Amino acid sequence: MGSGRIDTRTVGLEAGCALARWLTGKEHMHYGLWAGLDPVAANLGAAQEAYSQRLMALFPPGPLRILDIGGGAGETAKRLIGLGHRVEIVVPSAFLAARCRANAPGAVVHEAIFEEAAVTGPFDLCLFSESFQYIHLHDSLPKAKALLAPGGAIVIGDCFRRDDGPWRHAPGRTVGGGHVLGEFRAAVAREGLVIEAEEDVTDEVAPSIDLEQAFFNVLGVGVAGMDRELRAKRPWLRGVAVGVLGRVMGARRRAALARRLTAQERTSAAFRASNHYLLMRLRPAAV
Structure with missing residues (x-):
């Protein structure tokens, strides 16, 4: 019989992929660009497509050998392979690696964190699509640069x-x-790189935050209603549920989940105030 805390990260990934597939028919796990689109669930697929097109507009002419670092569920790799590129994917979890193999069977999949991935290259393009922030700067840039082919x-x-x-x-x-x-x-x-193209799309990305928070607030309404009913009509069952939750989730995670389900502080305005969302292309500086 298993023991220990529930792997909430894997559960979250599975739920996120299932939700994206239900809403859009694809398993994209990135934000969208919302220029000209109302930030509602029905437009999520179109917003994510706009993001993909803008990001790929930064690619050099192909066909390319591409390393998709933190490749999510493999939807981007699937598209790139369809465009004639050769793709290898690095993903840090068994669940994502399995989804990549299912969605992009033509890709080589490395189940590892980028810092430890046994990739050799060379690659014409190293791609970080919402994965760069999770890798320390002293690991991401030097390793990506070392894997690049000339040009x-x-x-x-x-x-x-x-x-x-x-x-x-x-x-x-x-x-x-x-x-x-x-x-x-x-x-x-410091790494001898230059940013040769950069686009700030913060305002276009920010409505993704409002949509995401609205979804969690809907879940929060359901959870609050169930808690109210259990408290009034099945207090013993509620006590059992609270006890089980306390065993599998620490107090910190429970508090974070409660804030996510009920709070209103995660807004597009708050996102804009504290963040930039950038699309950019870097190359080694000419010697």
């Missing part, structure tokens, strides 16, 4: 913290995340 490029689409913003007062509680932008730019220069 190769690094493309990043991700969130960065503003150098000075409200997030500094409560970093763990403020929507968004990523490397501090000034520290990132310093690391780029």
Whole structure:
């Protein structure tokens, strides 16, 4: 019989993929670009498609050998293979690796964190699509640069913290995340890289936050209603449920989940105040 805490990360990934597939027919796990679109669930697929097109507009001419770092469930790799590119994917979990193999059977999948992935290259493109923020700067840029073929490029689409913003007062509680932008730019220069294309799409991405929070608030209404009914009509069952939850989730995670389901602080305005969302292409500086 198994023991220990529930792996909430894997559960969350599975639920996220299932929700994305139900809403859009695809398992994209990135934000969308909402210019000209109302931020409602029915438009999520179109917003994610707009994001993919804008990101891929930064790619060098192909066909390319691409390393998709943190490739999610493999939807991007599937599209890239369909366009004639050769793709290898690095993903850190068994669940995501399985989804990548199912969605993009033509890709080589490495189940590992990027820092430890046994990839050799060379690649014409190293792609970080909402994965760059999870890798330390002293690992991500040097390794990606070392894997590039002559003339190769690094493309990043991700969130960065503003150098000075409200997030500094409560970093763990403020929507968004990523490397501090000034520290990132310093690391780029230190590694002998240049940013040859950059686009700030913060305003177009920000409505994703409102949509995400609205979804969690809907869940919160259901959870609150069930708790009310159990408290009034089955208090013993509620006591058992609370006890089980306490055993499998620590107090910190329970508090974080409760905030996510009921709070209103995660908004597009809060996201804009503390973050930049950037699309960019980097290359090694000419010697």
